[in-house]
Amino acid sequence: MDNKGKYALITGATSGIGFELAKLFARDGYNLVITARDETELSNARTTLIESGVEVVTIAKDLFDREQAFALYADIKQLGIEIDVLVNNAGQGVYGQFDKTDIDRELMIIDLNIASLVILTKCFLTDMIARNSGKILNLASVASKLPGPWQAVYHGTKAFVLSFTEAIREETKDTEITLTALMPGVTDTDFFNKADMLDSKVVQDEDAMADPADVAKDGYDALMAGKDKVISGLKNKLQIAMANLTPDRLVAHQLNEQQKPASQE
Numbered sequence: 001m002d003n004k005g006k007y008a009l010i011t012g013a014t015s016g017i018g019f020e021l022a023k024l025f026a027r028d029g030y031n032l033v034i035t036a037r038d039e040t041e042l043s044n045a046r047t048t049l050i051e052s053g054v055e056v057v058t059i060a061k062d063l064f065d066r067e068q069a070f071a072l073y074a075d076i077k078q079l080g081i082e083i084d085v086l087v088n089n090a091g092q093g094v095y096g097q098f099d100k101t102d103i104d105r106e107l108m109i110i111d112l113n114i115a116s117l118v119i120l121t122k123c124f125l126t127d128m129i130a131r132n133s134g135k136i137l138n139l140a141s142v143a144s145k146l147p148g149p150w151q152a153v154y155h156g157t158k159a160f161v162l163s164f165t166e167a168i169r170e171e172t173k174d175t176e177i178t179l180t181a182l183m184p185g186v187t188d189t190d191f192f193n194k195a196d197m198l199d200s201k202v203v204q205d206e207d208a209m210a211d212p213a214d215v216a217k218d219g220y221d222a223l224m225a226g227k228d229k230v231i232s233g234l235k236n237k238l239q240i241a242m243a244n245l246t247p248d249r250l251v252a253h254q255l256n257e258q259q260k261p262a263s264q265e
């Protein structure tokens with residue numbers, strides 16, 4: 001497929017799954033618009049990505065602020081760039097029992113994981129519908145299917161992302177536009193450090209962590225195939241299959257045992 005001249009926009013593109021996705025798009029000839037909060041990290045990512053011979057535009061935005069999501073769209077329009085693929089990858093969590101966690105931080109996470117994703121999807125989908133072409137990849141999670149004690153807000157936001165993606169996919173089924181949800185499990189990224197989650201039992205089991213490059217490849221392949229969603233990793237597929245047959249209260253209990261601090265053993 002000739003992707004020359006096409007652009008993919010990837011949020012949270014300087015590390016982890018987002019950076020691995022950016023490398024896959026660049027390998028296949030897509031020009032990139034990458035965004036994150038840190039100018040230095042964006043510059044470092046760009047240095048690596050331009051080795052593929054594609055154009056890489058960096059735009060620093062803090063998507064914890066929903067207004068900056070609107071500003072990102074405006075900046076891209078001002079540059080005259082048409083986005084062929086939108087990847088809503090940026091997301092964060094916070095770890096702890098809900099009655100003890102910081103509500104201001106949780107509201108910021110809701111703005112990042114939900115509000116900014118909805119804004120960018122709305123803006124770029126409108127353009128895609130006008131020309132009847134485009135692809136959108138939204139980072140959901142196996143968390144979207146599992147009630148998550150110790151990460152109640154994060155799991156709730158990812159349930160929104162999956163439901164939202166499936167709904168818009170149905171609305172656009174008679175167009176040439178596809179929406180895909182990528183559902184990774186525990187992955188070896190900086191997510192857990194940022195979520196203050198390093199004491200969690202599930203994080204301390206390093207053998208259980210997926211390689212972000214493998215997760216990105218699963219998501220990229222599903223996106224290009226036009227699939228509605230993909231659960232990355234056999235273990236995660238089995239976990240979701242079992243959860244679908246198990247009462248929610250028991251799934252919540254199992255997740256509580258997996259995600260509580262190791263010190264509580």
